Amino acid sequence: MRTTRHTPRTVQMACATVVAALLATGCGRSDDSTTADAPTKISSGKAKGKLVMWSMGDKADKDLESLAKKFERQNPDVSVQITAVPWDAAHEKLTTSIAGGNTPDLSLIGSTWMAEMASMDGFQATPASFKSSAFFPGQWDTTKYKDTPYGVPFTADTSVIYYRTDITTKAGIEGAPAADWDGYLKDLKAIQATAGKENPKLRHATQLQTGFNSWLFWLPLVWQQGGDIYDAGTKKFTFDSPEVTTALETYSDIFEDGLSPNDKTDSGQNFQNGLIGTVQQGASTGGNLHLNAPELDSKWKTMPLPQGEQAAGLAGGSDLAVFKDAKNADAAWKFVQFLTDAKNLAEYADATGNLPAVVQSWSEGELSQNEEMDAFEAQLKVTQAPPAITTWQQIADAVDSELEKLAYGKATVAETQKTLQSKATSIGTGR
Amino acid sequence: MTTMPTGTIAGQGSKERDAAGPQPAARRNSAPRRTARGRQTRAAWTLAAPFLALFLAFMLLPVVWSMLMSLTDTKSADLRTPLSVSFTGFDNYVRLFQDPQFFTALQNTAVFVLVGLPLTLAAGLAAAVALDRGIRRFRAVFRVGFYLPVITSVVAVAVVWKTLLEPHTGLVNTVLGWFGIDGPAWLADTRFALPVMIIMAVWRNLGTVMIIMLAGLQSVPQSLMEAAELDGAGAWQRFWRVTFPLLRPALLLTAVTTGIGYLQFFDEPFVMTDGGPLDSTLSATLYAYKQFGNGNYDMASAAGYVVFALIIALTVLQFRVLRDKD
Numbered sequence: 011m012r013t014t015r016h017t018p019r020t021v022q023m024a025c026a027t028v029v030a031a032l033l034a035t036g037c038g039r040s041d042d043s044t045t046a047d048a049p050t051k052i053s054s055g056k057a058k059g060k061l062v063m064w065s066m067g068d069k070a071d072k073d074l075e076s077l078a079k080k081f082e083r084q085n086p087d088v089s090v091q092i093t094a095v096p097w098d099a100a101h102e103k104l105t106t107s108i109a110g111g112n113t114p115d116l117s118l119i120g121s122t123w124m125a126e127m128a129s130m131d132g133f134q135a136t137p138a139s140f141k142s143s144a145f146f147p148g149q150w151d152t153t154k155y156k157d158t159p160y161g162v163p164f165t166a167d168t169s170v171i172y173y174r175t176d177i178t179t180k181a182g183i184e185g186a187p188a189a190d191w192d193g194y195l196k197d198l199k200a201i202q203a204t205a206g207k208e209n210p211k212l213r214h215a216t217q218l219q220t221g222f223n224s225w226l227f228w229l230p231l232v233w234q235q236g237g238d239i240y241d242a243g244t245k246k247f248t249f250d251s252p253e254v255t256t257a258l259e260t261y262s263d264i265f266e267d268g269l270s271p272n273d274k275t276d277s278g279q280n281f282q283n284g285l286i287g288t289v290q291q292g293a294s295t296g297g298n299l300h301l302n303a304p305e306l307d308s309k310w311k312t313m314p315l316p317q318g319e320q321a322a323g324l325a326g327g328s329d330l331a332v333f334k335d336a337k338n339a340d341a342a343w344k345f346v347q348f349l350t351d352a353k354n355l356a357e358y359a360d361a362t363g364n365l366p367a368v369v370q371s372w373s374e375g376e377l378s379q380n381e382e383m384d385a386f387e388a389q390l391k392v393t394q395a396p397p398a399i400t401t402w403q404q405i406a407d408a409v410d411s412e413l414e415k416l417a418y419g420k421a422t423v424a425e426t427q428k429t430l431q432s433k434a435t436s437i438g439t440g441r
Numbered sequence: 442m443t444t445m446p447t448g449t450i451a452g453q454g455s456k457e458r459d460a461a462g463p464q465p466a467a468r469r470n471s472a473p474r475r476t477a478r479g480r481q482t483r484a485a486w487t488l489a490a491p492f493l494a495l496f497l498a499f500m501l502l503p504v505v506w507s508m509l510m511s512l513t514d515t516k517s518a519d520l521r522t523p524l525s526v527s528f529t530g531f532d533n534y535v536r537l538f539q540d541p542q543f544f545t546a547l548q549n550t551a552v553f554v555l556v557g558l559p560l561t562l563a564a565g566l567a568a569a570v571a572l573d574r575g576i577r578r579f580r581a582v583f584r585v586g587f588y589l590p591v592i593t594s595v596v597a598v599a600v601v602w603k604t605l606l607e608p609h610t611g612l613v614n615t616v617l618g619w620f621g622i623d624g625p626a627w628l629a630d631t632r633f634a635l636p637v638m639i640i641m642a643v644w645r646n647l648g649t650v651m652i653i654m655l656a657g658l659q660s661v662p663q664s665l666m667e668a669a670e671l672d673g674a675g676a677w678q679r680f681w682r683v684t685f686p687l688l689r690p691a692l693l694l695t696a697v698t699t700g701i702g703y704l705q706f707f708d709e710p711f712v713m714t715d716g717g718p719l720d721s722t723l724s725a726t727l728y729a730y731k732q733f734g735n736g737n738y739d740m741a742s743a744a745g746y747v748v749f750a751l752i753i754a755l756t757v758l759q760f761r762v763l764r765d766k767d
Contacts, residue, residue, distance in 0.1 A: 101734075105517055126517065126736065213609070220629075221717045273608050273626030274718070285609060400516075404735040411542075414719055418631075440516070 047135035047158060050332070050343060057085040057341035063092050064104075064117035066328065070094045073361040081348050088341055108132035113333035115342040119161060121152035121327050122406075125398040128155035129440065133331045135160060137343055140350070148325030148393030149367040155398050161331035162346050163367035164355070168323045168393050169226070169292045170385040171316070172299075176309045177201060177287040180208040186313045187288065191234070191260065194316040198269045201287040211284040215269045217277040218261065218290070220417040225409040226324055227290055230315060231257035233322035233394050239405075239430075240397040245439060247405075249431040256318070258423045262416045272417040282306065290315065292326070296382055297363045312385040325393035327367060365390065400440030408433045511743040517736030533743035543744065545720045546728040549635060550748075553724065554703045554755070557639045561699050562692065564643055565650025570680075572651070573658045584655075591648035599712035602641055603628065628714050631721040638709045638722055646702065650695045657691035658684065693763040700755050704748060725751075 063078075065071050071094065078090040093114065095103055101123060107113045108130050119127060127133060136159040142150045149163035173187055178197070181204045187197040201215040219227045232239055237253020240246075248254070264270050270286075281289040282303050289295075299306060315323050330349060332342040348354060352368050356375030359366040365386055366372065377383045396402055412430050415421035421429070511533055513526045537543050568587050572580055590598060605612045606627040614624030627633045661684055669679045706724040710716050716723035716731070725748045732741035 130517065222715045271626075272718075273629040274714075275608055275626070275629075280609070283610070400736070404737070407731065407735060411720070414717060418719055420719060 047160075049136060049138045050134045050339065052137050052139060052343045052347070053340050056087060057081075057344040058087040059089075059338045059341055061088055061090045061116075061338050061341045061345060062114035063090065063342075063345070064095050064100075064114050065092050066097050066100050066118050066120070067094050071362075073358055076361075077349060077354055077358060078345075080354070081345055084348075085341075085344070090345065104132075105130065108333070108335075111335050113335045115336040115338050116330060116332045116346065118164060118328045119331045121149070121163075121167075121325065121329055122396060122402065124152055124161060124329060124331070125155045125402060126400050127331075128158075128160040129400040132333060133160040134334055134336070134339060134343075136162060139347070144350075144352075144369060145367050146325070146369060146390045146393060148323075148390070148395050149327060149329075151395035151398070152325055152327070153329050153331075154395075161329035162350050163327065164330045164350060165327045165359075165364040166367040166390055166393075167292050167326035167328075167365060168386065168389045169290045170312045170314055170323075170389050171288055171290055172281060172295060172310055172312055173288040174281065174284065174306075174310050177204070177209050177212060177284065180204050181287070186311065187316075189313065189316060191316045191318050195260075195263075195269075198264070198288070199267065202267075202269050209284070209287070212287060213280075213285045214271050215286070216264070216288045216290075217275075217280060217286045218264055218270045218417070219277070220272045220274060221414045222410055223406075224413045224417075225406045226326070228257065228261055228409065228413055229396060230323050230394075231260055231318070234315070234318035234320060236319040239409075239434075240399070242397065247431060247434040249427055249434055254427060254430075255423060258416065258426055261413065262423055262426075265417045266419065281310075293363065293365050293383075293386055312382050314385045314389045321389075321392040323389045323393040325390075325395045327365070397439075401437050404437045405434050408437065507742040507745060510738050511746050513739055515738040515742075517738060519738075529739075533739050534747070537740060537743050537747065542720060542723070543725075543728055546716075546723045546725045547747075549721070549723055550704060550706055550725045550751075552635060553639060553642070553706045554700060557642050557703050558696065558700050560639070560643045561646045561650055561703075562696060565647040565695065566654050566688075566692075568647055568651040569654035569658055572655060584651075587651050588648040590645045595645070595708040596712050598641075598645060599709050602637075603713050606637065629718050631719055634714055634718060634722045638706075638713070641709060642703065642706070646699055650699065653691050653695050654688060657688045661687050689763060693759065696759050696763060697756055700759060701752050704752050704755060 065074055071092065075092055078092055082088055082090060095117075097120075100120065104113075104117065104119065104123070104127060108127060113132070124133075136153065140159075140162050142159070145163045146166055148168075149166050150159070153159040153161040153163060171187070178187060178201060181197070181201040183197050183200060188194045198215040201209075201212070205212040205214070218224070229239070232253055235253035235256045237248070237251050237257075239249055239254060241248050265272055277286065277289045278291060278295050278298065280286045281291075281295075282299060296312065299310060314321065330346045332339055332346065336342050349358070350368055352366075352370035352374050355366040355368050356371040356377070358364065359371060359377060360375040365383075366375075366377075372378060372387055377387070396406070399405075408430060412421065412426045412433075416423070416426050512528060512530060514529050514532075515523070515526045519526050568583075572583055572587075606614075608614055608624065608626035608629070611627075613627070617624040625633055627637050665683055665687075666679060669683050674682060705726050707726040707730065710722040710724055710727050711730070714722045716727050725744060729741045729744035729748065732738075732744060
């Protein structure tokens with residue numbers, strides 16, 4: 011009798027402990043983040059102790075590790091451990107680790123996740139010793155949540171126009187396509203007219219993204235008109251503004267005129283195969299082209315995105331953030347300082363092909379000698395960050411799905427605008 | 442026959458215990474047996490404990506937790522402060538059924554189940570019959586051929602299909618091109634995306650159905666068939682009157698498991714289309730997943746429970762229709 015009753019009780023106890031532990035970790039921190047966090051202070055002297063960093067990627071980042079070795083040589087009492095987290099799993103892993111209070115000391119964070127994770131009370135406020143002027147302004151803005159920076163920009167990412175010179179030349183375009191939207195659209199039409207004739211393989215002049223992540227391509231169109239979709243001052247969405255109308259019209263016309271397919275094929279691949287003449291892509295596309303199709307090396311060039319009222323682009327990339335629950339926060343910030351030093355970051359950028367978010371790094375490394383990178387540097391100077399609101403991913407999803415209807419000709423610009431405004435307003439800006 | 446005596450002994454035992462009289466003797470008699478049973482019970486609990494702990498922590502607790510979440514306004518920002526959320530009753534369910542996108546998702550899921558499930562069962566049964574009777578020579582080859590898609594990772598299969606269906610470079614349109622047909626952009630066309638996924642799912646799942654049906658077919662006693670044959674039943678009659686009724690349990694098993702799988706239709710659209718184009722391949726579970734990704738844990742949980750209710754309903758229905766009448 012004694013034994014039979016005793017055993018279930020042990021099991022019950024064990025389960026109760028598990029539940030209690032889960033609840034405790036879940037409710038561990040309940041400080042309200044309505045007041046802005048004060049910037050963290052970094053101590054003087056060398057970094058000490060064990061430091062754990064998460065870095066995104068499918069395999070270990072050798073170049074980051076070699077920088078870590080350099081940091082260890084400069085700070086003999088520190089040991090840095092870098093864990094690779096695949097991008098696909100990173101968002102989940104970061105949010106659950108913040109919720110569970112078992113984060114590493116620091117991590118790379120996708121720039122569009124910053125607001126969401128800062129609102130979860132996950133990060134320490136950036137120390138005042140990091141000067142915003144050292145970074146591209148759009149990249150710096152990605153670290154902000156409620157006007158407080160919660161990280162430091164590391165790699166920048168933005169997209170530019172890649173064009174096939176062999177295709178544009180046959181369309182009678184001398185040099186680069188026009189740098190303003192009116193001229194650029196005219197050039198696209200000229201390219202389209204050569205499809206199947208002068209350019210036998212060509213099917214479409216260009217390819218805009220449809221569906222998933224098409225907001226990345228569309229939002230800069232709004233900024234280029236001098237407008238925005240969200241007013242941080244009044245905290246209201248402005249999808250009903252005339253600038254948004256123009257941006258939606260441009261997007262929709264490109265599909266209506268048959269200048270872009272809406273078939274969701276791989277635009278990078280299509281560009282390489284000569285099925286399209288121009289494409290808007292990030293820096294990695296250039297690297298891939300060089301790797302996969304070296305015979306095309308002299309046949310493509312880059313240019314900044316076409317301008318409207320002004321030049322603008324989207325600031326992507328990743329930031330470095332130190333967690334609230336970091337065990338070795340001081341050393342973590344010192345490592346961030348080390349990694350975003352202009353020379354070190356230039357070294358990293360040269361080795362990996364990533365774009366540095368530090369302005370000075372561009373003149374330190376080999377980037378300045380690569381003329382394909384000029385368009386990226388020009389673009390980074392005018393990039394902007396998407397609204398720093400916790401519900402951004404939902405708004406972006408809504409934009410994606412409405413843009414898709416537009417690309418398929420299932421909605422008019424006026425309908426799209428109305429739907430977006432009402433959807434965004436009902437989603438709100440989060441708590 | 443054999444159950445009767447033990448039944449009576451147990452009955453007698455309980456009567457004895459109820460009576461006040463001979464208790465000490467009874468206890469002394471049963472004491473060694475109880476300790477042995479106690480030891481067994483303890484061993485059983487010990488052996489089951491790791492599983493139970495894991496089951497409670499990773500299965501039961503999340504199930505209960507998400508049920509609770511579906512009744513509150515939990516967002517991802519509340520993960521660290523679960524006590525700050527407020528109870529909202531069935532608001533999320535109401536909002537769910539007001540969302541036209543969720544309706545589209547339910548509709549797609551319904552089409553997937555209503556078209557895919559009968560097709561899979563029919564194709565699986567046909568393959569099993571063919572393997573059982575007709576194609577004797579290459580039986581092993583066909584068995585492997587039909588079953589291979591089942592054991593291959595869905596994601597790998599989906600990626601391969603996606604490549605085959607690429608509009609300009611894919612094999613399908615290249616072959617169509619030989620006959621002068623300009624193939625569509627299969628996965629980017631609202632008319633074709635869902636049908637393509639149904640075909641793919643049927644191809645993928647018929648192997649499971651086939652294996653179970655084949656086992657059922659091979660367990661049909663030869664004597665019954667011979668008897669039916671002697672009575673003058675033709676091949677069709679033998680199949681419908683003898684074989685098919687005996688396959689009923691196999692049919693029920695495959696219908697229920699495949700049906701549940703189809704209601705949870707997720708991997709193919711997740712890998713191949715992300716629910717598009719224009720939500721034409723969005724399933725209820727993919728809808729829930731997307732809500733999760735957007736930090737709407739409340740809506741995601743509610744959507745999950747709607748799918749759960751549908752699974753229960755479909756399973757009950759299948760049991761009603763397919764269960765053995767006796």
